[in-house]
Amino acid sequence: MLSKIYNNYKHPLLTNPLYLYFSNFSDSILLLLLLPFVARIFGPTMLGEIGLSQSIGLIFLIILEYGFAVSAAKSIASNNDVYKDNFLVGQIFSFKLYLLPIIIFLAYLISILHPIFINKPYLLIISTIDAIFQSFIPSWYFKGKQRFKYLAITKIIFRLIAFCMIFLFVKSSSDSWLYLSFLASSSFLIAITQIFFMIKEVGLFKLYKWEKTKPMLESSTYNFFIILLPTIFNNIGILLLSFLANPIHMGYYYGISKIHRAFNTLYTPIFESFFPYIVKIYNKDKKIAYDKMKIYNLIIFSIGFVFFIIIWFLSENIIYLLLGNKFISAENYLKAFGFLLPLTVISYIWGNQWMVILGKEKKFSQISLLSNAIGIIALFFLMPKFLIYAIPISISISEILKIIMIVRSLKYDK
Helix, strand or coil: CHHHHHHHHCCHHHHHHHHHHHHHHHHHHHHHHHHHHHHHHHHHHHHHHHHHHHHHHHHHHHHHHCCHHHHHHHHHHHCCCHHHHHHHHHHHHHHHHHHHHHHHHHHHHHHHHCHHHHHCHHHHHHHHHHHHHHHCCCHHHHHHCCCHHHHHHHHHHHHHHHHHHHHHHCCCHHHHHHHHHHHHHHHHHHHHHHHHHHHHHHCCCCCCCHHHHHHHHHHHHHHHHHHHHHHHHHHHHHHHHHHHCCHHHHHHHHHHHHHHHHHHHCCHHHHHHHHHHHHHHHHHCHHHHHHHHHHHHHHHHHHHHHHHHHHHHHHHHHHHHHCCHHHHHHHHHHHHHHCHHHHHHHHHHHHHHHHHHCCCHHHHHHHHHHHHHHHHHHHHHHHHHHHHHHHHHHHHHHHHHHHHHHHHHCCCCC
């Protein structure tokens, strides 16, 4: 009896989501828990400069990953042949190596042209190295094989070690290089460990000429642009601020964006629990599923509105708690970002969930690409006049357009 219960608990449908949750926990929640410490150590100006370098590094990471997180995981999942897996791994690693000179050249170009990195090149150098290490983490392989344990254990162990080292050795704003180095070191150790486990399964792989990587390149290009455009949209704001505003504003934006993201993560358990419930109902009765979605949308929108009210009235307390008194001047910026909370959930529910249930993933991807592109254009026009406020305004424009396009594209079976 006990062994049966134990085996049920070991079922992949139960264990995989838990491993994935803990894997994401190491990347998002632990970084958020670190925020009050680093914000007080570095202050707004240095934190903004760190945030700028990390945002550029994140764009480099997306370029190096080139959509493989989706396409490669799908290919690995459909393969039952270790030789095919070995060839695929070799293709992907070869392609990343071909992209490295481009990334290094872009980093060099930014370091000699951007005033912040002319004075502090180490910020961009370490963030770029971190991005390169992260790009070689073969999470796509273990996701394809449904072995989330490797992802979770390696990430949690090495991220925790890095965070402990940061708490122990980062003491002042001059230790920014040390802070970034600990994060980059943990990325390196995660990559090396996961590659080791992968090689144990597929064997040593060869590196191929450019021609051999083209099939994988073609299958990943669409996914690449789907991921790249929102990444640029989410990170270009701090880059524009670095040219148009005092460096302290970058720190304000970086801190506020982390708080905004933290409130967004509070929706995740609700999204993940409701989605399979709605799918199950939809398979039985589409009309009832649509009615449930409307109720679900109202509930989530109400929660988002409550979060907005909390931020509006407690913004000063939230900033003091999570960022410290040096960031109090950013109170109104937090209120502006709080307005987005009830808005973004609407597009997420009807786009990321309902359109997926209807099998309209490609249509939603096109809508997302267009709305993000318009948001980026709006940001360029608004930033010179409104500075930080231009970011939530452009996001609002993008989200409202996305909602309008989603509503127009949806055809309900009533």
